[in-house]
Amino acid sequence: MVSPFQKALAKKIKAGTKRDLQLCQDYINFTSNDYLALSTHPSVIQAAKAALEKDGAGATGARLLSGNSKALEKLESELAQLKGQEAALIFNSGFQANLTILGTLLSSQYYDKTPIVFSDRLNHASMHQGCQLAGIQQHRYHHLDYDHLQSLIKKHAVPGHPHFILTESVFGMDGDKADLGIICDLAETIDASVYVDEAHATGVYGKNGSGLSSDYANRLFGVMGTFSKALGGFGAYFAGSQELKDFLINFAPGFIYSTALPPATIAANHQAVKLLPSLHHERHHLQALAQQVRSSFSQLGFNTGQSTTHIIPVILGDVEKCTKLHQHLKDAELLTSLIRSPTVPLHTSRLRLALNVKHTTEDIKLLTDIIGNSLIV
Ligand SMILES: Cc1ncc(COP(=O)(O)O)c(C=O)c1O
The missing domain is CATH 3.40.640.10 (Type I PLP-dependent aspartate aminotransferase-like (Major domain))
Known part of the structure; x- marks a missing residue:
């Protein structure tokens, strides 16, 4: 039986901001916090x-x-x-x-x-x-x-x-x-x-x-x-x-x-x-990838905030644009994190890119090419 309280709780989820669980396995994954790939070492x-x-x-x-x-x-x-x-x-x-x-x-x-x-x-x-x-x-x-x-x-x-x-x-x-x-x-x-x-x-x-x-x-x-x-x-x-x-x-x-x-x-x-x-090489590789992402996005005119690390936000501000770009990347088998308010302040909606040592320079190029050529932003 669905109680009236359950209905009231369900209504709290506003149209357009609903979060869904997702499976990451089939994608080039930019959402994982496993930065050094130690989960599978x-x-x-x-x-x-x-x-x-x-x-x-x-x-x-x-x-x-x-x-x-x-x-x-x-x-x-x-x-x-x-x-x-x-x-x-x-x-x-x-x-x-x-x-x-x-x-x-x-x-x-x-x-x-x-x-x-x-x-x-x-x-x-x-x-x-x-x-x-x-x-x-x-x-x-x-x-x-x-x-x-x-x-x-x-x-x-x-x-x-x-x-x-x-x-x-x-x-x-x-x-x-x-x-x-x-x-x-x-x-x-x-x-x-x-x-x-x-x-x-x-x-x-x-x-x-x-x-x-x-x-x-x-x-x-x-x-x-x-x-x-x-x-x-x-x-x-x-x-x-x-x-x-x-x-x-x-x-x-x-x-x-x-x-x-x-x-x-x-x-x-x-x-x-x-x-x-022993992971000097991995840390170095991660920073080199991060540098590649930041400079590619800044050449394309995107706002990556004050990031100086392997976590890079692509801040679009507008929730709808973020949602569309997130889906567009997903269709190309690239998974990013769609981050909206209240996780971040209003009007700073973004795609969060988390790099890890298994990413390659080719993965980064694919990501920046798809975002750069997209007509959404
Ligand atoms: C800064 C910070 N502190 C704490 C946590 C919570 O850690 P855990 O996922 O182990 O519960 C997170 C997770 O996202 C985090 O980003």
Whole structure:
């Protein structure tokens, strides 16, 4: 039976903006976050198989019950090292990590005075939701606009309150980079704690793929990253002080009340982390492809925003044009991500191109030729 509530919910989906699930297998795929193609790396698959056979299909419980393992603890100590932090703690997904870490760390119940939080407007939804869960109001600065951040700090910082600044390091929808040096400088003027989401940077940037945060490790309060992007796996982690790790183990509901990751997933994640130092050639190839895409699109007069990474938005603004171009590319067996509001601000609808090391210069040429010759834009 369809209840009246179900009908009311269905009506919320507005004509023309409906999102549908899609299958990617038959396309040249520009939607995948598997930037280093580690999800199919033979040694990653082998590690997962061996763990599955040795330790079984599931973790059997939350970490504080039966779900802890030497494999998890070893991976955590390697992640801490990779990120230049004292300790790390694994979570079950990036979304869940941000939600529960921020929902816990920013909650006023743990402080004498309410936390004051500044965040980049374009931070991932999971960071915004973490703030909502904590019940705090964010002061959101314009994307990458540190003059605006400074003016918000002047206006809203209050001595004696805990202050936080939240940012991604590589922004997942725009492919541009935060300036962590400036953010740390501003944070230090008010003793603010800086929290960085490295979902799209880990594996691809920094020494040995350690991300962009490792150069600022001792100026940061905490870093989170995921295994679900360049590491080709699943799950996420927090890296910071041992005290913060202990605090999260004891107070973060998303950690306490959720079954640990399965052994095969931990083993695959671990093998991917081990491979990172050897992937110089892959990182170089990815940057060369990105350069090719950006210069081709700029010659064609397209707006690729401030992207300086392997994530490149082709910003058309108009939803209808984006939808048509997305379909046109699909008809030519090229899959891109169609990104609209509310994922990105209104009037900045775009096709998001995510490059990975399996793309070739021919794939890029095909993509730019089809878009360049299309009559849609
Ligand atoms: C910046 C950022 N943080 C967190 C997440 C969530 O990670 P996961 O897909 O592992 O839940 C994403 C995923 O798209 C992301 O882009």
